[in-house]
Amino acid sequence: MVIYFSGTGNSLAIARSIAAATNEQVLPLTQAVREDLTSEKRIGLVYPSYDFNVPPAVRTLVPKLQINARAYVFIIIPCGAQAGNSSWTVRKLLQAKGIRVAYTHKIRVPDNSAIVFGRNPNDQKWKFRRFASRLQTIIDDVKAERHAYHYSWWSPLAWVMGTRRMEEWMLRTFRPAVNESKCIGCGICVKMCPMRNIAIDEKAGIGPHCTACLACLHACPQQAIEAGGKPTIKERQYCHPDIKRSDLSAK
Numbered sequence: 001m002v003i004y005f006s007g008t009g010n011s012l013a014i015a016r017s018i019a020a021a022t023n024e025q026v027l028p029l030t031q032a033v034r035e036d037l038t039s040e041k042r043i044g045l046v047y048p049s050y051d052f053n054v055p056p057a058v059r060t061l062v063p064k065l066q067i068n069a070r071a072y073v074f075i076i077i078p079c080g081a082q083a084g085n086s087s088w089t090v091r092k093l094l095q096a097k098g099i100r101v102a103y104t105h106k107i108r109v110p111d112n113s114a115i116v117f118g119r120n121p122n123d124q125k126w127k128f129r130r131f132a133s134r135l136q137t138i139i140d141d142v143k144a145e146r147h148a149y150h151y152s153w154w155s156p157l158a159w160v161m162g163t164r165r166m167e168e169w170m171l172r173t174f175r176p177a178v179n180e181s182k183c184i185g186c187g188i189c190v191k192m193c194p195m196r197n198i199a200i201d202e203k204a205g206i207g208p209h210c211t212a213c214l215a216c217l218h219a220c221p222q223q224a225i226e227a228g229g230k231p232t233i234k235e236r237q238y239c240h241p242d243i244k245r246s247d248l249s250a251k
């Protein structure tokens with residue numbers, strides 16, 4: 001089983017590739033926490049790096065997973081550049097449940113948070129350049145059930161970024177807001193939000209359980225969802241090229 005958490009499709013695309021090559025199924029993390037996975041012999045976790053650490057939702061949900069301590073567990077981090085402590089943190093969360101992670105790696109993909117700083121994630125396609133060879137390495141390692149920690153050390157900077165205070169800062173910076181003058185109440189963002197954190201009352205309204213995945217911001221057809229105090233520009237909205245927005249709709 002390959003479990004993923006994904007806002008803009010990078011993690012889902014990677015989870016699907018690994019699952020296809022290893023005859024596994026994919027499952028969103030939000031659904032995996034409701035299932036008994038103790039009979040699974042191989043468990044993958046694919047989730048993005050946020051601020052050198054893990055998305056708040058991953059930190060909350062991973063401890064709820066029911067998985068077998070004898071399973072081969074691997075973690076893959078799709079990230080813009082730096083994975084930081086993102087696999088270390090989950091290794092420790094699982095270790096506290098008596099589960100030892102066997103293998104970790106990271107893989108560079110376009111950075112969906114670039115939009116918050118006014119940059120275009122779609123201009124970063126060069127990041128896919130070394131993608132295929134890294135993905136193949138990961139697949140070969142997972143198939144052979146190798147044990148190795150790549151990019152999974154503890155770093156003090158990343159630790160600071162993962163403290164509650166920094167996590168709150170991160171959420172303040174990246175948490176999107178609805179520009180009501182642009183919203184047409186179509187409900188697409190409601191379907192996209194993995195946290196079921198958006199409601200519609202004529203206009204969309206974002207609730208308190210945001211994990212800053214930016215799925216809603218990248219998917220809104222009116223560019224009505226904004227973050228970092230900047231208007232959202234259509235050309236900068238990103239979704240992994242192999243993933244349809246409907247694939248990402250909250251299950």
Ligand SMILES: Cc1cc2nc3c(=O)[nH]c(=O)nc-3n(C[C@H](O)[C@H](O)[C@H](O)COP(=O)(O)O)c2cc1C
Pocket residue numbers: 005006007008009010011012047048049050051052053078079080081082083084109110111112113174212213214240
């Ligand atoms: C709130 C936020 C913080 C991020 N922080 C980092 C980071 O610290 N390092 C990094 O390399 N990429 C960072 N990224 C980029 C994502 O890790 C990257 O785009 C990832 O592939 C997104 O996965 P997804 O498409 O499955 O949602 C961040 C993205 C978001 C939304």
Ligand code: SF4
Pocket residue numbers: 178182183184185186187188189190200203204219220221222223224225
């Ligand atoms: S997707 Fe955009 S336009 Fe549609 S309801 Fe959400 S914020 Fe409004």
Ligand code: SF4
Pocket residue numbers: 007175176192193194195196197198206207209210211212213214215216217
């Ligand atoms: S409100 Fe938007 S950014 Fe926040 S969790 Fe939902 S989809 Fe992600």
